[in-house]
Amino acid sequence: MVSKIISFSILTLIVSIVLINYFSRVKPNHPLADLNVQEIIQEYNYPVEVHNVVTEDGYILTLHRIPHGRGNLSRKRKPILLLHGLLQSAWDFVHLGPNQSLAFVLSEEGYDVWLGSVRGTTWSRNHTNLDPDKDAAFWNYTIHELGVYDLPAFVDYVLEKTEQKSIHYLGYSQGTIAFFIMGSEKTDYLSKIKFMAAFSPAFFLKDPISPIVKFLANNWRSLQGLLNFFNYRELFGRGDLFSSYMKFVCHDENSVLINLCIHTHFSIFGYSYDELNKSMLPLTAANTPCGVSLKQFVHVFQIADSGDFHRYDFGTEGNLEKYGQEQPPHYDVSRVTTPVAIYYSSNDWAVNINNMDRVLKTVPNVVKSYKVPLEDFNHLDFLYAKHVGDLLFNVLLDDLSKY
Incomplete structure (x- = not known):
């Protein structure tokens, strides 16, 4: 049995190496495909600053700043x-360019825009002591650490x-x-956020519509065990098999492979043909x-499987050791008194619209609930849709102006 497992592992490794080599060719x-976040902002003739932020637990994160728009140099700008x-990463707020990417839209409306990239992403792969390519501890x-370390570090740095004394904040999906x-864990930060905009709030994830997301939610234990066996710590990095595959099938909007690219996206996030910008798929x-870290990835599907919003589940014994109880502690969202606006859609296959009633009943200070008035609007459309x-x-913008 052991020899069969070893043989299968070796075969899987060889096949992965061959496929990555093939796809990576x-x-x-797209003319902007080789640019990083800073370069693509500059390409669109916007000013940009790059800041390094160190968290309490030693991660060095990148903040990109667009201090003002191309024509508006006013000093009294509202930080968001x-x-x-x-x-x-921050990339997804800028790569579609002026009039389409949210960061540029906000900048032209008078905001001082700050774009965070959490630990482990392409632009935040640094640590004061750990090497992401050598140290598994990195x-x-x-997701817990994103909320108690990364986001507070970003907020403090911007302030x-x-x-x-306070700033606006917009979170998309995991950002919410x-x-x-x-x-819920660091309530002293609530006074530092004057208004929070939640695009597709994802802390209640029960019954995802996507068959892929549903499968992962129902089988996270098996997924975790398999990936642990192969000693995976990072998933979906820029050079791994899935990323190379996506670059391969999405490389040209006129390629015969582009439909594989489109249906891979749609099968996860929801079908939305009319709002899809095919020309941007190679750049995306x-x-x-x-x-993403394996534990971060698994944590998302634990939340989707349980239907509740809780800390990482280490199993009964692990929970007893970590938390002093058999089940992971729940996050108390009722403590979040910041004014919150909720934006959601009908065709979001990652965050089922049926969860929105619970979200609206749980968050205590919802000042706006807005359902996007397009039935086909999917999870990615919050940032990528044509319209x-x-x-x-x-x-x-209208909601932000009220705060």
Whole structure:
């Protein structure tokens, strides 16, 4: 039995190496595909600053700042912090360019825009003591650490640099999870956020519509065991098999493979043909997905499986050792008194709309509940849809102006 497992492991490794080598030969066919976050902001003629932020537990994170728009140099600008979704980074707020990417839209509306990239992503793979390529300890974190270390570090840094007492905050998907963890665990930070915008709030994930997400939620224990066996710590990094595959099938909008690219996205996030911008798929694939820890990834599907919002589940014995109880502690969202606006959609296959009633009943200070008025609007459309400006961003800008 052991020899068969070893043989299977070796075969899997060889096949993965061959496929990665094959897929990596094809490069995304887009003129901006080789640019990083700083370079793509500069490409669109916006000012940009790059800041390093060190968390309490030693992770060195990157904050990208767009201090003002291309034509508006006013010094009295309102700081806003944006935090991305799972497998994303600051890149996803800028790569679609002016009039389409949220960071640029906010900048032109008079905001001082700060874009965080959480630990383990392409732009935040540094630590004061640990090497992500050599030290497994670098990847020993869950979503909990994003909420109690990464987001508070970003908030404090922005407040210090802008000399403000509070800021606006927008979280998308995982970015909403980090906020509600911070708000329930570190309530002193609630006064530092004057208004929170939640795009597709993802802390209640019961019954995802996507068959892929549902499968992972129902089988996270097996997934975790398998990946632990192969000694995985990081998933979906820029050079791994899945990332290379996505670059391969999405490399050219005119390729015969583009339908594989489209249906891979849709099978996870929901079908939305009319809002899909095919020309941007090669550029998106160049930098997304951009890395996640195994425990962080599993934590998401634990939450989806249980239907509750709780800390990482180490199993009965592990929970007793870690938390002093058999079940992982729940996050008390009722402690989050910050004014919160909820933005959601009908066709979100990752965050089932049926969870929204529970979200609205649990969050104590919901000042706005907005369902995007397009039945096909999916999970990725919150940032990528062709008409996201008219459908969502204009509503957001109006809500922000009230705070």
